[in-house]
Amino acid sequence: MARTEEHLAFLGDLCGDFALQCSDVAGYVNQVNQRIAADNQRLQRLQESVRDLTSLQNEANGAAAEIRFVAERATTLITDSHKAVLNALGDIGRLIDDVVRMGEQLEGFVGAIERVGSISGDLDGIARHTGMLAINASIEAARAGDAASGFAAVAAEVKRLAANARAATASVTQSVAHLEDGARAVIDEVRAGAEQGRTARSRTGEITGALESIAALVTQFDQRTAAIEQCGADITRHVETLGDGLDGFADTAIENAAGLAQVRERLDGLETASNRMLDRVAHSGVQTRDTRFVAVARDQAASIHTTIEAALRSGRLSQSSLFDTEYRRLPDTDPVQYMTGFVPFADGVIRPMLDRFTAEDAAIVGCCLIDRNGHLPTHISARSQAPRPNDRQWNLEHARNRQIFMDRQTREAMDRDGDYFLFTYRQDFGDGRYRALRSVFVPLLFGGRKWGLYEVGYLI
Structure with a gap:
């Protein structure tokens, strides 16, 4: 009998130790399960972040594609505009050349007017001399009397013509003076316009250079945008690979958690069974x-x-x-x-x-x-x-x-x-x-x- 009680006591102690070990192991499994659950929650947040990143990356790729499309359109527009501006600048240059030539021609015209004025002066001098000669002829005709009456008539006519010539010469001189003044004013305006035209023509080179620089920058921008678009595509591919890997890892983690949950259920069952054995031995009256x-x-x-x-x-x-x-x-x-x-x-x-x-x-x-x-x-x-x-x-x-x-x-x-x-x-x-x-x-x-x-x- 004593031997049986000794075995029962030993069995009770073993049941207690076994239950304690089951409880300890179940607690450890529970800890691991909690860590897996926590990791799974973090993994889910990471998956959500990857999905958000994928969405944002898709938006970025779309924006990069739109930017590249705009850059290509800008390049085309700038190229066309460059050609149009060059053509317009060419027309402006030719117009400036015409203005400069007009100024040169007007300066020649003023020279001609000045020469006309000079001739008018000579004609006035001739008219004055002619008038003097007509006066002298009239005096001589008066001295000669009736014998020189025909000569006197000619002298009178010459005098009249000389007076008319002087009047006409004076009128011409006055008109030429007015014409010269107007021509000089026009020439001054043309000269100022020509000078501004020369300045504008020098600026056309600067405009052309600026347009060429803008075109080069847009071309570089287009190239960089293409590189960004390619990088975006590469990032999207890597993110998708990461997402697939996370999904697989999440599935494995869920399976592991489910497996540990089953292990814990079995340990809990063993713990419960050993606890009931321990309680039964304690109630048997055997000393443990x-x-x-x-x-x-x-x-x-x-x-x-x-x-x-x-x-x-x-x-x-x-x-x-x-x-x-x-x-x-x-x-x-x-x-x-x-x-x-x-x-x-x-x-x-x-x-x-x-x-x-x-x-x-x-x-x-x-x-x-x-x-x-x-x-x-x-x-x-x-x-x-x-x-x-x-x-x-x-x-x-x-x-x-x-x-x-x-x-x-x-x-x-x-x-x-x-x-x-x-x-x-x-x-x-x-x-x-x-x-x-x-x-x-x-x-x-x-x-x-x-x-x-x-x-x-x-x-x-």
């Missing part, structure tokens, strides 16, 4: 390493029960406060903490008892109360510190009171009927952090109603 912790947990739960029952009888605690499940969210807490009517009594009366029970054995890591929804109204003082703002990781470990936790083992102990339950499980510290330990769960009932559990967690 867990026996003393089961006894301690039951004794401590009885003390807690007695204390609460006494408070209910005395009116210090009401049934409504004890079973209050209207969880009131405490502001600025992360993870969220909740208040209930039972929390003040639990903090003031139960927490000192939890601290004392935890200190009784170095293997015990903590004692706590858990209501039927997973709410911890209080905890040991080390786990009931004031939460720190914006420090979720610290709060998950050191401000666990008033939070809500519910894992598979706690849920099973809450739902099943029994005097106690011995399980291994992972104490969740959030963000993938955990600690595998063993816990004894003792149901707490008040007035025939199941309130929740008393838990003692310990390490072996």
Whole structure:
């Protein structure tokens, strides 16, 4: 009989160790699965970024194609405009040459006018001499008397003609003077226009050079645009390759996550089976390493029960406060903490008892109360510190009171009927952090109603 109990104890210890290892491995698998899930989320964001990049790159390629089309049109227009401007500048140059030649011709015309004026002066002199000769002839004819009457008539006629010649010469001279003045004014205007034309002609070379520079720049722009368009096409091809690779990687990651989820389900199944074996051995009466912790947990739960029952009888605690499940969210807490009517009594009366029970054995890591929804109204003082703002990781470990936790083992102990339950499980510290330990769960009932559990967690 003793030999059988020894084997059963050894089997119980093995079941406990196996359950603890399953829990530890399941926690590790869960960590890996969480990392894969997080990586998958980042991968999905990366895929979205690649899709956005592809869309933007397609738009950029379209814009580059439009720019190149515009550059080609601009090159064509500038080429045509260049030809038209060159033709227009040629016409302007020829017109300027005509103006310059006109100025030269007008200057010759003024010279001719000046020569005409000179001839008019000579004619005036001849007319004056002729008039003088006619006067002298008239005098001589008067002296000769009737014998020179015919000569006198001729002299008178010559005198008249000389007077007419002088009058005509004076008129011609005046007209030539006016003509010369007008011609000189026109020449001055033509000279100024010709000078401006020469300046404009020198500027046409600058315009031609500027047009040629613009045409060269547009040609370079067209070439650069073509290079940009080619680069865009290359980028699009690489982005598509990257997208295909990410899609394949995402599919593989999803498959791996699904495979790990199956592994975890199997580990959870093994953990559950080993936990039930561990609990069954503990209930068989065989002495194992867990026996003393089961006894301690039951004794401590009885003390807690007695204390609460006494408070209910005395009116210090009401049934409504004890079973209050209207969880009131405490502001600025992360993870969220909740208040209930039972929390003040639990903090003031139960927490000192939890601290004392935890200190009784170095293997015990903590004692706590858990209501039927997973709410911890209080905890040991080390786990009931004031939460720190914006420090979720610290709060998950050191401000666990008033939070809500519910894992598979706690849920099973809450739902099943029994005097106690011995399980291994992972104490969740959030963000993938955990600690595998063993816990004894003792149901707490008040007035025939199941309130929740008393838990003692310990390490072996």
